[in-house]
Amino acid sequence: MSQNKSCFFGPYRHALMGACLAVALGCGGSGESGTGGSPAGGSGGATGTGGSATGGVVGSGGNVSSGGTTGNGSGGKPGTGGSTSSGGSTGSGGSTGSGGSTGSGGSSSSGGSTASGGSTGVAGSPAGSGGAGGRMGAGGAGPGGSAGPSGGASGAAGRSGGGGAPGAAGGSTGTGATMSAGCGKAPATLKSATVNQATPTNSISVGGMSREFLVRWPTTYANNKAYPLHIGLHGANGNISENGKNNFGLWTLSKDSVIFVTLGAVNGLWEGPRDLTYADAVIKQVESELCIDTSKVVLEGFSQGGAMSWFLTGSRPGVFRAVVGHSGGGVQGIPALSAVAYLGSLGTDEMPKNDQSTQSDQFAKVNGCTIETLPTAQTGKHVCTPYKGCKDGFPVTWCSYDGGHGFQDTDSGTSTSWVPQAVWDFLMPILF
Numbered sequence: 474m475s476q477n478k479s480c481f482f483g484p485y486r487h488a489l490m491g492a493c494l495a496v497a498l499g500c501g502g503s504g505e506s507g508t509g510g511s512p513a514g515g516s517g518g519a520t521g522t523g524g525s526a527t528g529g530v531v532g533s534g535g536n537v538s539s540g541g542t543t544g545n546g547s548g549g550k551p552g553t554g555g556s557t558s559s560g561g562s563t564g565s566g567g568s569t570g571s572g573g574s575t576g577s578g579g580s581s582s583s584g585g586s587t588a589s590g591g592s593t594g595v596a597g598s599p600a601g602s603g604g605a606g607g608r609m610g611a612g613g614a615g616p617g618g619s620a621g622p623s624g625g626a627s628g629a630a631g632r633s634g635g636g637g638a639p640g641a642a643g644g645s646t647g648t649g650a651t652m653s654a655g656c657g658k659a660p661a662t663l664k665s666a667t668v669n670q671a672t673p674t675n676s677i678s679v680g681g682m683s684r685e686f687l688v689r690w691p692t693t694y695a696n697n698k699a700y701p702l703h704i705g706l707h708g709a710n711g712n713i714s715e716n717g718k719n720n721f722g723l724w725t726l727s728k729d730s731v732i733f734v735t736l737g738a739v740n741g742l743w744e745g746p747r748d749l750t751y752a753d754a755v756i757k758q759v760e761s762e763l764c765i766d767t768s769k770v771v772l773e774g775f776s777q778g779g780a781m782s783w784f785l786t787g788s789r790p791g792v793f794r795a796v797v798g799h800s801g802g803g804v805q806g807i808p809a810l811s812a813v814a815y816l817g818s819l820g821t822d823e824m825p826k827n828d829q830s831t832q833s834d835q836f837a838k839v840n841g842c843t844i845e846t847l848p849t850a851q852t853g854k855h856v857c858t859p860y861k862g863c864k865d866g867f868p869v870t871w872c873s874y875d876g877g878h879g880f881q882d883t884d885s886g887t888s889t890s891w892v893p894q895a896v897w898d899f900l901m902p903i904l905f
Contacts, residue, residue: 656697664688692729708777708778711741715775734755738781745788771903772786795903797817797818797900816857821875855884855891856872
């Protein structure tokens with residue numbers, strides 16, 4: 474009988490044990506998934522009969538074949554006794570959920586890269602001749618955020634650097650430039666003289682007479698940039714060819730930075746009141762057609778042309794910024810002089826009839842300089858000496874040279890005149 478009981482329960486023993494095992498697995502949650510809950514991608518979490526949501530359902534019919542083999546994890550053993558439907562439907566209890574995955578947050582933050590904020594600064598407005606634009610801002614090298622931990626906290630992005638500091642104003646007309654009426658226009662009638670030639674000339678009617686003059690503007694001339702204006706006056710019995718071909722030697726030195734005008738006297742002789750009207754008319758026309766900085770108009774004259782530059786300065790206070798006179802004299806009725814920067818030159822052959830007292834001292838007095846006897850050139854040489862105590866912006870320099878009446882003197886043993894360079898060095902800080 475006991476054998477029969479054993480036989481009776483025998484057939485069901487495996488079924489009962491399977492059911493108990495299934496219930497035990499269902500109550501245990503994840504079954505033998507073990508590694509399923511690890512954050513290593515969650516594949517282990519979907520194991521056994523209690524594995525992933527889909528795997529936990531062993532089939533409505535409780536078929537062991539599909540239920541026991543779901544999931545890739547090593548936890549779930551294929552049930553051997555899954556003949557009971559209820560055992561297979563332990564279902565959701567065994568699912569580890571999606572929590573097993575670590576989430577996308579584990580990727581390192583891209584914020585660690587340095588910020589691109591250090592863009593180049595806006596260049597300063599044209600001030601003068603081309604400036605260099607703003608330098609690269611140093612801020613772009615700010616520390617980027619460090620890579621976030623595996624939890625995915627993104628690093629703080631590097632802050633953008635401050636823009637580059639504005640560069641010096643390049644190409645502008647210069648601080649304090651006074652633009653003439655010709656700025657922004659193309660020359661309507663004026664013709665620019667060929668370099669090293671006194672042609673083509675321009676004509677203007679003044680006092681019922683047709684008068685000629687030369688204009689030479691830079692090869693790179695731009696009508697939105699105001700240029701200093703240099704006006705040259707020849708000596709007695711001279712003409713516009715005397716200094717108009719190379720503008721007292723300054724054309725090459727100026728390097729396309731100055732506009733030059735050369736005036737011509739009637740029959741080669743200057744006469745104060747008449748030629749004041751002529752000079753006024755020429756300046757007006759040039760400033761109406763070309764872009765001139767009217768606060769930087771200078772005169773340079775030789776002999777009687779030097780004296781005519783004195784006459785113009787005294788007659789038009791505030792119009793001229795600087796004057797250069799070489800061996801000046803020969804114009805009568807010169808008005809009281811106004812303050813201008815002045816450079817005078819004279820050869821020792823003209824002394825003692827002429828000296829600094831008849832040339833540069835008259836401007837030094839107006840400019841508040843100390844009047845004292847300045848050095849005289851030694852044999853075969855020249856010497857240029859600035860006066861002391863002149864008011865700011867109105868220097869006066871006296872150049873003595875061993876030679877005669879002229880404006881292109883050379884020192885002994887040299888073939889190039891020192892005069893143009895001395896004049897240019899004097900004018901540079903005044904004009905630019």
